[in-house]
Amino acid sequence: EAGVAQSPRYKIIEKRQSVAFWCNPISGHATLYWYQQILGQGPKLLIQFQNNGVVDDSQLPKDRFSAERLKGVDSTLKIQPAKLEDSAVYLCASSLRNYGYTFGSGTRLTVV
Amino acid sequence: DAKTTQPNSMESNEEEPVHLPCNHSTISGTDYIHWYRQLPSQGPEYVIHGLTSNVNNRMASLAIAEDRKSSTLILHRATLRDAAVYYCILRPLVGSSNTGKLIFGQGTTLQVKP
Numbered sequence: 001e002a003g004v005a006q007s008p009r010y011k012i013i014e015k016r017q018s019v020a021f022w023c024n025p026i027s028g029h030a031t032l033y034w035y036q037q038i039l040g041q042g043p044k045l046l047i048q049f050q051n052n053g054v055v056d057d058s059q060l061p062k063d064r065f066s067a068e069r070l071k072g073v074d075s076t077l078k079i080q081p082a083k084l085e086d087s088a089v090y091l092c093a094s095s096l097r098n099y100g101y102t103f104g105s106g107t108r109l110t111v112v
Numbered sequence: 113d114a115k116t117t118q119p120n121s122m123e124s125n126e127e128e129p130v131h132l133p134c135n136h137s138t139i140s141g142t143d144y145i146h147w148y149r150q151l152p153s154q155g156p157e158y159v160i161h162g163l164t165s166n167v168n169n170r171m172a173s174l175a176i177a178e179d180r181k182s183s184t185l186i187l188h189r190a191t192l193r194d195a196a197v198y199y200c201i202l203r204p205l206v207g208s209s210n211t212g213k214l215i216f217g218q219g220t221t222l223q224v225k226p
Contacts, residue, residue, distance in 0.1 A: 004155075033213070042199060042216030043156065055211045091155050100146065101214060103155030 002026065004104035006092050012110045018080035021107045025073070025094030031055075032069055033101065034077050035091040043091055049075065082111045116200045121221045124190045132185040132220055134200030139180050142205040146214065147174065147185045149196040156199065156216075159185065195224045 005024040013019050025032050030051050035043035046065065048056040051072040060067070064083070069075040079086055089106040117135040124130040136145065147159040160167055160174045162183075167174040173186040187194055199219040203212055 031212075035216075042197075042218055045213055045215065048211055048213055050211075056213060093155070095212075097212070100158035100161060101148075101156070102158065105153075106155050 004092055004094055004102050006090075006104035006107055008107055009105065010108050010110075012112060013082055015084055015111050016081040018078065019082055019109060020076055020078045021090050021092075021109075023075045023077070023092030023104060025075070025092070026102055029094035029096055029102070030072070031095045031097065032075050033093045033095075034067055034075070035093065037089045037091055037106070039088070046077070079109075082109075084111050087111045116202060116217055118198075118200050118217065118220045120218065121223065123223045123225060124187075124194075126192060126224055126226050127189050130187040130190045130194070130222065130224075132187075132198050132200075132222065133182065134184070135182045136200070136202055137181045139202055140204070143202040144205065145174065145176060145180075145183050146201045146203045147172070148199045148201065148214075148216075149194075150199070150219070151193075151196045159198075161203070190222075190224045192224050192226065195222055197221050 007022050032049045034046045036046050037043040046060045047067045049069040052069045067077045087110050089108050091103055091106045093101040093103040095101045144161050144163050146161040148156040149159050150156045160172050162174045175184045197219040199216050201214050
């Protein structure tokens, strides 16, 4: 089966600019997650969707981060405006209920 | 959220077995024990998971203590491609009060020497 697709692979922006990341999960996976991984740390959950509804966004910095999942399939994560501390790898994952997650390769964001 | 404790790093020789330990003394009855690994510049990859009984798959084996307060991931013959960060995570059973989210710790960095 095809894996979780993410784009772009890399992005460099200046602070205060905006940026968007796209994720296409595995077909049929109802649950989709966005994680942020800062260098040297484990991934941190930002938001979890079940179909097109938000299940958990308690760790999402809502003053600058937003996410949506259109029609319960693709998802977009946006940062506006970006800060230097947002430099990280942004990982998307999807899963079936109670099964393992499948992660994409991530988008490496550098804010300068 | 239940937490796990893993050594920061371990070393192994190529083609030898590797035992990666994980302590989870506060595990609840509905927590599954999941293992993921992350190779350099890639997203985490599912390795194995279990509830009470030992589990085997093509990648590894998972040995779970009888009281479930600890577990061990076993790589039977380490290769250079197994060098990665290994995460032991407790995942609650998805239900009305649990979303089943994975909370990652620091993991164990495994170095494999030729």
